[in-house]
Amino acid sequence: xxxxxxxxxxxxxxxxxxxxxxxxxxxxxxxxxxxxxxxxxxxxxxxxxxxxxxxxxxxxxxxxxxxxxxxxxxxxxxxxxxxxxxxxxxxxxxxxxxxxxxxxxxxxxxxxxxxxxxxxxxxxxxxxxxxxxxxxxxxxxxxxxxxxxxxxxxxxxxxxxxxxxxxxxxxxxxxxxxxxxxxxxxxxxxxxxxxxxxxxxxxxxxxxxxxxxxxxxxxxxxxxxxxxxxxxxxxxxxxxxxxxxxxxxxxxxxxxxxxxxxxxxxxxxxxxxxxxxxxxxxxxxxxxxxxxxxxxxxxxxxxxxxxxxxxxxxxxxxxxxxxxxxxxxxxxxxxxxxxxx
Amino acid sequence: xxxxxxxxxxxxxxxxxxxxxxxxxxxxxxxxxxxxxxxxxxxxxxxxxxxxxxxxxxxxxxxxxxxxxxxxxxxxxxxxxxxxxxxxxxxxxxxxxxxxxxxxxxxxxxxxxxxxxxxxxxxxxxxxxxxxxxxxxxxxxxxxxxxxxxxxxxxxxxxxxxxxxxxxxxxxxxxxxxxxxxxxxxxxxxxxxxxxxxxxxxxxxxxxxxxxxxxxxxxxxxxxxxxxxxxxxxxxxxxxxxxxx
Numbered sequence: 001x002x003x004x005x006x007x008x009x010x011x012x013x014x015x016x017x018x019x020x021x022x023x024x025x026x027x028x029x030x031x032x033x034x035x036x037x038x039x040x041x042x043x044x045x046x047x048x049x050x051x052x053x054x055x056x057x058x059x060x061x062x063x064x065x066x067x068x069x070x071x072x073x074x075x076x077x078x079x080x081x082x083x084x085x086x087x088x089x090x091x092x093x094x095x096x097x098x099x100x101x102x103x104x105x106x107x108x109x110x111x112x113x114x115x116x117x118x119x120x121x122x123x124x125x126x127x128x129x130x131x132x133x134x135x136x137x138x139x140x141x142x143x144x145x146x147x148x149x150x151x152x153x154x155x156x157x158x159x160x161x162x163x164x165x166x167x168x169x170x171x172x173x174x175x176x177x178x179x180x181x182x183x184x185x186x187x188x189x190x191x192x193x194x195x196x197x198x199x200x201x202x203x204x205x206x207x208x209x210x211x212x213x214x215x216x217x218x219x220x221x222x223x224x225x226x227x228x229x230x231x232x233x234x235x236x237x238x239x240x241x242x243x244x245x246x247x248x249x250x251x252x253x254x255x256x257x258x259x260x261x262x263x264x265x266x267x268x269x270x271x272x273x274x275x276x277x278x279x280x281x282x283x284x285x286x287x288x289x290x291x292x293x294x295x296x297x298x299x300x301x302x303x304x305x306x307x308x309x310x311x312x313x314x315x316x317x318x319x320x321x322x323x324x325x326x327x328x329x330x331x332x333x334x335x336x337x338x339x340x341x
Numbered sequence: 342x343x344x345x346x347x348x349x350x351x352x353x354x355x356x357x358x359x360x361x362x363x364x365x366x367x368x369x370x371x372x373x374x375x376x377x378x379x380x381x382x383x384x385x386x387x388x389x390x391x392x393x394x395x396x397x398x399x400x401x402x403x404x405x406x407x408x409x410x411x412x413x414x415x416x417x418x419x420x421x422x423x424x425x426x427x428x429x430x431x432x433x434x435x436x437x438x439x440x441x442x443x444x445x446x447x448x449x450x451x452x453x454x455x456x457x458x459x460x461x462x463x464x465x466x467x468x469x470x471x472x473x474x475x476x477x478x479x480x481x482x483x484x485x486x487x488x489x490x491x492x493x494x495x496x497x498x499x500x501x502x503x504x505x506x507x508x509x510x511x512x513x514x515x516x517x518x519x520x521x522x523x524x525x526x527x528x529x530x531x532x533x534x535x536x537x538x539x540x541x542x543x544x545x546x547x548x549x550x551x552x553x554x555x556x557x558x559x560x561x562x563x564x565x566x567x568x569x570x571x572x573x574x575x576x577x578x579x580x581x582x583x584x585x586x
Contacts, residue, residue, distance in 0.1 A: 009342070084368075084372075114391065115391060115471050115473065116391045116392055116395050116473060119392070119395035119396070119399065120395055122395075122399055122403075123395050123398040123399045123402070123403060126398075126399055126402070126403025126404065126407075127398070127402060127403060129403075129407055130375070130407070130410075133407065133410055133411070133414070134372075137368060137414045145414075148414075149411065149414075149415075152407055152410075152411050153411075156404060156407055156408070159403065159404070176392075176473055308518070
């Protein structure tokens with residue numbers, strides 16, 4: 001009976017909604033606590049205490065911040081383009097959510113296990129720039145506009161090297177399906193044979209999410225707060241959530257492409273007792289910790305240095321590595337003959 | 342179900358394509374263009390060409406349209422002047438559009454799919470092949486020369502764009518990263534013995550380094566050309582310096 005119901009149109013819709021909620025509710029809770037974790041971890045690194053007043057260890061601080069954001073007044077600048085001004089944060093937030101449809105949390109556990117999953121992720125992450133660009137333009141403010149332009153140039157530049165890194169991973173996998181990409185790492189995680197690409201991808205992920213040391217679009221010392229200088233209350237909160245959800249997404253991509261997704265480090269007994277989703281979550285949390293660690297450690301890049309790093313260092317390097325990977329796989333006969341559905 | 346989705350995508354595609362040319366604000370036009378790209382990608386998905394759909398979004402929406410938007414946002418457009426132009430250029434635009442439309446109508450009127458397409462062996466994908474892999478199978482084997490030719494055309498366009506915009510004019514001070522890495526403390530910092538209790542006030546407020554700015558600076562940075570570099574100040578020169586020098 002229930003099985004029959006699931007095959008009707010309404011049953012499929014309900015099932016999809018439930019699957020989406022099963023991914024998004026933990027994600028949003030994670031985002032709420034990532035903001036707290038960031039403040040706590042950075043405080044510990046700087047010998048401070050961080051938020052410790054609301055609830056035990058400051059655990060309710062995330063909700064206090066959320067309530068503050070929601071109850072504040074939304075101020076729309078008089079010269080702003082109202083529709084686009086409010087559309088931009090929604091776009092940023094919803095793009096950070098829809099990407100999770102293809103992330104596999106265990107063997108075959110994805111809301112949509114599509115053949116071109118990695119391309120879908122690349123497409124969604126390349127759209128993230130629109131929220132920032134539209135926000136910068138619609139605010140009708142010089143600071144916001146400069147922040148938006150910086151961000152556009154930065155994200156387009158680093159996407160090129162992200163694309164090339166993904167191509168070298170795909171050469172070794174022989175499939176664009178995220179599930180296959182994880183399964184191809186049964187014997188060895190790609191972060192070992194492709195260690196330089198792992199580093200390039202991680203640094204590009206920092207630039208792609210506008211995180212320190214590449215947070216020039218919101219560089220406080222030059223642009224006040226960059227593209228969201230005019231935003232307040234819930235609209236600001238959506239940008240904030242979107243940025244942190246993007247960090248989760250990029251950490252998820254790093255985990256799936258290089259750290260073996262849901263797979264344990266070695267497939268023997270004590271490691272295989274822990275279920276796959278927990279491994280994936282542990283890897284994502286590790287990446288997020290490095291994100292915060294980097295922020296607490298490195299000073300902000302200058303803009304020309306950022307562009308130089310993207311175009312003159314990462315792009316040639318990942319291009320050469322891609323050719324090397326292809327040549328190595330071809331010479332050793334390890335090139336996978338993928339493509340079967 | 343698929344038909345309903347098709348008509349939704351097709352309707353939004355046509356409407357947003359109309360808005361691209363009729364929207365008054367060029368930024369809105371570009372945003373409608375992006376919406377049109379999206380719906381075209383949706384149509385590809387319905388047709389089962391998921392690779393083309395994703396590539397359309399990555400290349401056109403993720404890169405080309407971003408740069409479009411980038412440029413259009415920085416244009417200083419006067420809306421009233423634009424409408425004056427409309428009167429003058431409308432006939433030309435209509436003529437060009439009419440010719441294009443006629444050509445399209447002719448092309449589609451005589452459009453026929455080859456009858457023997459199933460007999461061409463390389464065009465029939467192996468069973469169980471995903472269409473991404475099937476596309477790669479023909480693109481890198483039977484059509485490798487046209488494919489490479491496309492790449493070369495794009496390369497030429499890229500080099501052309503760089504040549505058009507590259508100027509050998511010094512634009513502010515540049516950082517020479519290698520030069521900076523080579524710098525040592527010995528050539529960057531000069532330790533001086535100053536008389537106790539007097540400071541540098543009598544020496545003009547601050548002391549210039551032994552070498553002048555032109556010698557110490559990186560060749561190629563602003564205002565420093567090879568022939569304009571003056572000789573280094575002789576040793577034992579008076580060390581009085583000032584902002585004016």
